[in-house]
Amino acid sequence: METLERLDIKYLKGVGPVRSELLARELGIKSYLDLLYYFPFRYIDRSTIHRISDITGEMPYIQLRGRFITFNTQGEGARRRLHALFSDGTGTIEVVWFNRVKSIMESYQKGVDYILFGKPTEFKGHYSIAHPEIDKPSPQGQPSGLVGVYTLTEKMRNRGFTTRTFHKIIASLLAAPPVQNIGETLPASLRERLGLMPLTEALVNVHTPSGVEALQQARRRLKFEELYFLQLNILKYIKGRNAQLPGHVFSRVGDLFNGFYQNHLQFPLTGAQKRVIKEIRHHMGTGRQMNRLLQGDVGSGKTIVAFLTMLLAVDNGYQACLMAPTEILATQHYESISEMARGIGLRVELLTGSTSKRRRDTIHEGLRNGEVKILIGTHALIEDVVQFANLGLAVIDEKHRFGVAQRAKLWKKNLVPPHVLVMTATPIPRTLAMTVYGDLDVSIIDELPPGRKPVTTVLRYEDNHESVYHFIGQELRKGRQCYIVYPLIEENEKLDLLALEQGFEIVKETFPHDHVAMVHGRMKPAENDHQMDLFASGKAHILVATTVIEVGVNVPNASVMVIENAERFGLSQLHQLRGRVGRGADQSYCILMSRHELTKDTRHRLEVMTATNDGFVIAEEDMKLRGPGDMEGTMQSGTPFNLKIANLATDGMLLQTARDEAQALLEADFELATPDGQLVARQLRFLFHRQTNWGLIS
Ligand code: ADP
Ligand code: MG
Numbered sequence: 001m002e003t004l005e006r007l008d009i010k011y012l013k014g015v016g017p018v019r020s021e022l023l024a025r026e027l028g029i030k031s032y033l034d035l036l037y038y039f040p041f042r043y044i045d046r047s048t049i050h051r052i053s054d055i056t057g058e059m060p061y062i063q064l065r066g067r068f069i070t071f072n073t074q075g076e077g078a079r080r081r082l083h084a085l086f087s088d089g090t091g092t093i094e095v096v097w098f099n100r101v102k103s104i105m106e107s108y109q110k111g112v113d114y115i116l117f118g119k120p121t122e123f124k125g126h127y128s129i130a131h132p133e134i135d136k137p138s139p140q141g142q143p144s145g146l147v148g149v150y151t152l153t154e155k156m157r158n159r160g161f162t163t164r165t166f167h168k169i170i171a172s173l174l175a176a177p178p179v180q181n182i183g184e185t186l187p188a189s190l191r192e193r194l195g196l197m198p199l200t201e202a203l204v205n206v207h208t209p210s211g212v213e214a215l216q217q218a219r220r221r222l223k224f225e226e227l228y229f230l231q232l233n234i235l236k237y238i239k240g241r242n243a244q245l246p247g248h249v250f251s252r253v254g255d256l257f258n259g260f261y262q263n264h265l266q267f268p269l270t271g272a273q274k275r276v277i278k279e280i281r282h283h284m285g286t287g288r289q290m291n292r293l294l295q296g297d298v299g300s301g302k303t304i305v306a307f308l309t310m311l312l313a314v315d316n317g318y319q320a321c322l323m324a325p326t327e328i329l330a331t332q333h334y335e336s337i338s339e340m341a342r343g344i345g346l347r348v349e350l351l352t353g354s355t356s357k358r359r360r361d362t363i364h365e366g367l368r369n370g371e372v373k374i375l376i377g378t379h380a381l382i383e384d385v386v387q388f389a390n391l392g393l394a395v396i397d398e399k400h401r402f403g404v405a406q407r408a409k410l411w412k413k414n415l416v417p418p419h420v421l422v423m424t425a426t427p428i429p430r431t432l433a434m435t436v437y438g439d440l441d442v443s444i445i446d447e448l449p450p451g452r453k454p455v456t457t458v459l460r461y462e463d464n465h466e467s468v469y470h471f472i473g474q475e476l477r478k479g480r481q482c483y484i485v486y487p488l489i490e491e492n493e494k495l496d497l498l499a500l501e502q503g504f505e506i507v508k509e510t511f512p513h514d515h516v517a518m519v520h521g522r523m524k525p526a527e528n529d530h531q532m533d534l535f536a537s538g539k540a541h542i543l544v545a546t547t548v549i550e551v552g553v554n555v556p557n558a559s560v561m562v563i564e565n566a567e568r569f570g571l572s573q574l575h576q577l578r579g580r581v582g583r584g585a586d587q588s589y590c591i592l593m594s595r596h597e598l599t600k601d602t603r604h605r606l607e608v609m610t611a612t613n614d615g616f617v618i619a620e621e622d623m624k625l626r627g628p629g630d631m632e633g634t635m636q637s638g639t640p641f642n643l644k645i646a647n648l649a650t651d652g653m654l655l656q657t658a659r660d661e662a663q664a665l666l667e668a669d670f671e672l673a674t675p676d677g678q679l680v681a682r683q684l685r686f687l688f689h690r691q692t693n694w695g696l697i698s
Contacts, residue, residue: 001185001686003178004033013172022161026153035173036182039206039222039645040148043215044117047145053090055120055127061149064088064116065137068108073101086116086129093120094128099158113137131157133164146209170207179203185683186225187676190661197221206645220654223646227658230435230643232680233688235662239670247289248392248416253281254315256344257308264343265304272447273301279443280309280421284393290419293433296445297615298425298579299452303333305445306395307340309421314346314373318392318418321375323382323410325398327352327525328532332554333397334376341374351377351386382409390414396422425579426572429619431648431655446616455582457590457610459566468562468591469510472542475560476514480586481541482560485577487568488520488546496546497522503564504544514541521548547573549580556584566592566609567602571622574609601625624649 009030010020023029029038050062066088074081082097082104095116097104108114118132150166173179184191184199191198197205197217205218269277276294283290296302310320322337324330334350341348349363349372366372370389375381391414410418422440433442460468472482484507486500500520508516517531517540528548534540536555543549543558547569561581566574574592581588592606608621646654665672665680672681 001033001182001683004036004182005031007032007178009035012169012176014169018159019161019165019169022156022159026156027151032173032176032178035169036179036203037644038150040150042149043146043209044149045145046117046147049115051090052086052088052093052127055091055093059120061117061119064093065113066116067113068095068110071105071110073105086114094126095132096128096130098130100160103160108134133162145211146215148207148209174204174207185679186228187679189676194224194657194661196224199225219645223651223654224658226643226646227651227655228662229680229684229687231655231659231662232665232684234435235659235666236670236684239666245289246416247284247287247419248316248318249287250281250284250312250316250318250392250419252316253312256315256346257311260311260340260344261308264340267449269304270301270445270447270449272296272445273305276305276443276445277308279441280305281312283441284309284312284419289417290421290441292419292421292441292443294421294423294443294445296423296425297448298576299583300425300445300448302423302425302445303336304340306397306421306423307337309395310337310374310393311346313393313419316392318390319367319370319373319375319388320393320395321377321381321388321391322395322397324376324378327354327378328529328553329397330376330378337374337376346374347372348374348376351375351380353378353380355380382413386413388413391418394418394420396420398424398426425615426576426619429616429623429648431652432623434655434659435648451585452582453585453587454613455561455578455588455590457578457592457613459592459594459606459610461594461596465593468593471589471591472560472562473511475589476511476541479557480559481535481538481543481555481557482562483549483558483577483580484542484544484562484564485549486544486546486564489568493522499564500544500546507542507544511542515539516542516544518544519548520546547577549577553580554583555580559584559586559588561588561590562593563590564593565595566606567594567598571605571608571618571625574605575615575618578609578613620649 008020009015009023009032010017012032012035015023020030023035027038029035044061046063048063049065052064052066055062064086066086069085069087069092072083074083080101082101084095085092086095087093095118113136115135115137116129116132117135118129120127120129147167148170149163152161152163152166180200182200182203186196186199190196196202197214197220199221202218202221205214206222209215209218276296280290280292280294283292294302294305296305306322310322313320322333324333330350330352334348338348338350347366349366351360351363355363363372363375364386367375367386367388375386375388380386394410394413410420430442433440475482484503486496486503488496488500497520500518504516504518515534517534519528519531523531531540531543532553535543535558536553538557558581561578563569563574563577569577578590581590590609592609594606598606605621605625608618612618648655665677668674669677672678672684
C-alpha cells in the first residue's frame with residue numbers, strides 16, 4: 001500500500017503529464033493507489049447487443065451493432081455539431097457529437113461495422129445517442145461480460161479522456177508489478193471464515209469483472225475491508241477510552257426504584273421500555289462510564305425511562321439532572337417528573353434562566369448539601385456556579401442542541417464523570433450510529449404505548465386551502481386544537497416572516513370566533529412563552545408557528561398539524577413536527593401543504609411521510625435521499641471517513657459482520673500483537689495515521 005501511494009500516476013504507462021494533470025485536478029487521483037481504489041460506479045453487460053427497433057422509452061446504456069449511413073455537420077465554429085444516421089437493419093438511430101467533430105469524421109467511415117455504446121434519449125418520438133463510444137467488433141466475437149463505468153467529468157470528456165481511455169490505463173495499472181504484488185490486508189483465517197476473495201483478485205475483478213459472480217464477491221470483499229478497518233478504528237478508540245474512564249457503579253436497585261415501580265406507576269411499561277431500562281441498569285452496574293443514546297419515536301415514553309434511571313442513581317446515593325433545550329421543555333419535564341416524584345417523597349427542583357435569584361440560591365444550597373436529588377433545567381444547570389454534592393447521572397433531552405463543549409462541562413461536575421443518557425426522537429439509522437456515533441451505546445424504544453392511533457397524513461396543494469380550512473373548522477368544533485406551521489430559514493428570513501404574518505392574518509379572518517396564537521423565533525422569549533401558554537392551556541385554539549415547536553411541546557388535545565410549504569422541510573423535520581399531534585386518544589391528522597411542481601426527490605419525501613409513521617423507516621429513507629454524509633450528526637462531527645465502496649444505507653448486514661469481527665479480534669488481541677493482529681495493525685496505521693481524532697466526537 002505504502003509503495004503504491006508513493007508511485008506518481010504520471011509514470012503509469014498510458015498516462016503521462018497531460019492526463020495525470022487531468023486525473024489529479026478533476027478526480028483527485030495522484031498515485032497508483034488512488035487510481036486502484038477509484039472504483040466503477042456502475043457496470044454494463046457488454047455481451048448483449050440491442051436491436052434499434054427494440055429501443056423504447058427509458059433505457060440505460062445499451063450496445064448496438066451496425067453501420068453509419070450518413071454524416072452531416074450543422075452550425076458553425078464553436079456550435080458546429082455532427083449528426084450521423086446509424087442503421088442495424090432493424091431501424092435507424094441518430095447519433096450526435098457536439099465537439100471534436102473533425103477528429104470523429106476522420107476516425108469513422110460509412111459502410112463499416114461498428115459497435116456503438118451509449119444511452120438513447122427520446123425527443124418527440126425520435127431516438128438519438130449523444131457521444132457514444134465506438135468500437136470495431138472484435139474478431140473473436142463480442143467481448144463477454146461486464147465492463148465498469150467510471151465517473152468522468154465534462155472537462156475530461158472534452159479533452160478526449162473517455163471511458164475507453166480509462167479502461168486502458170486501468171489495464172496497465174492492473175498489469176503493473178507493484179499492483180500485482182500488493183500485500184493482503186486481511187488475515188487468512190478471517191478470509192476463510194467469511195469466504196472473502198483475496199485482495200489482488202478482488203481489485204482485478206472490481207475493475208475488470210470476469211463475471212457477475214466474481215464481481216459480487218469482489219465488491220463484498222472490498223466493502224467488508226472498508227467497514228472492518230473503520231470499525232476496528234472506532235472500537236479500539238472506545239475500548240481505550242473505557243479503560244481510562246471509570247464510571248460510578250450503581251450496583252443496587254433500591255427502595256425508590258422499587259417503591260415507585262410497584263406502587264406509583266400509572267401504566268404498565270411497554271416491553272421496549274422494560275428492555276431499555278434493563279440495558280441501562282446493566283451498563284451502570286459495570287463500572288464503565290455510560291454514554292448512551294436513548295432513541296425512541298415521539299410519544300414512545302422516554303420520560304418514564306429517564307425517571308426510572310434517575311431513581312437508580314438516587315438509590316445508589318447519587319444526584320441526577322435532566323437538561324432540556326428550551327425553557328418550555330424544561331418546565332414540562334419538571335411538571336411531569338415532580339408529579340411522579342411526589343409519591344415517593346423526592347425533592348426535585350427546576351433551574352432555568354428565569355429562576356429568581358433567591359430561589360436559585362436555595363437550589364444551589366440544596367444541591368451542595370445533597371438534599372436536592374433531581375435537578376431539571378436548561379443550559380443554566382451547567383453553569384459553573386451550579387455545584388452538586390455527588391452528580392451520578394445526566395440525562396440530556398434532544399441531542400443535537402447540545403454541543404460537545406457543553407457535555408464536557410457536565411463531566412466536570414464530579415470527580416468521576418457522570419453517566420450520560422441522551423434522549424432523542426430523531427432516530428439515527430443503526431448503521432450510522434455504529435460508525436459516526438460509533439462510540440455511543442444505543443438503546444431503542446421501538447414500540448408505542450398501547451391504544452395510540454397512528455396519525456393520518458395527507459398531501460394537499462396550495463389551491464386546496466379552502467377545504468383544509470373547512471376541515472380544521474370541523475375539528476375545532478369538536479373541541480380540538482390545531483397547529484399551522486410555516487418554514488422560516490435564515491437565508492429567506494424576510495420573505496418567510498412575511499408569509500407567516502400573512503398566514504396568521506388569513507387564519508384569523510377565516511376563524512373569527514376562535515382564538516389564534518402565534519409563536520416564532522424572532523419574538524421576545526417572554527411573548528413566545530405567553531403565546532405558547534395560551535395554546536397549551538387551551539385558551540387559544542390555533543397556533544400559527546415556525547419550527548420552534550419542533551421539539552417536545554406536549555398538547556394532547558391538538559389533533560391537527562398543518563405544514564405549509566411542506567416541500568421545503570426535510571424528512572426528519574417533517575416527522576418531528578408531525579409528532580406534535582397524535583398524543584391524545586383522538587384520531588389526529590397531519591396535512592402537508594405543497595406546491596404542485598415538485599422534483600422527484602421532493603415528491604418522494606412527501607410520499608414517504610404519507611406512507612409511514614415509523615421513525616426508523618423515515619430515517620433510513622432520509623439517509624438514502626440525502627446520503628449518509630449529509631446527515632445532521634455527521635456535519636456536527638465532520639465526517640472523519642469517506643466510504644469508497646460500502647454504503648451505509650444498504651450494507652447494514654455486512655457492517656454488522658465487520659463490527660462483530662473487529663470486536664472479536666480486539667477482545668482476543670487488543671494490542672494487535674499476534675501475527676494476524678500485526679497484519680491488521682499495519683493497515684490500520686496506514687489508513688488512519690494522519691486523520692481521525694475520535695476523541696473529538698464523543
Ligand atoms: P417521548 O418519548 O416523546 O418523550 P413521553 O415520555 O412524553 O414520550 O410519553 C408520551 C406519553 O405517553 C406521556 O403522556 C406518558 O405518560 C405516556 N406513556 C409513556 N409510557 C406509557 C406506557 N407504557 N403506557 C401508556 N402510556 C405511556
Ligand atoms: Mg419527550
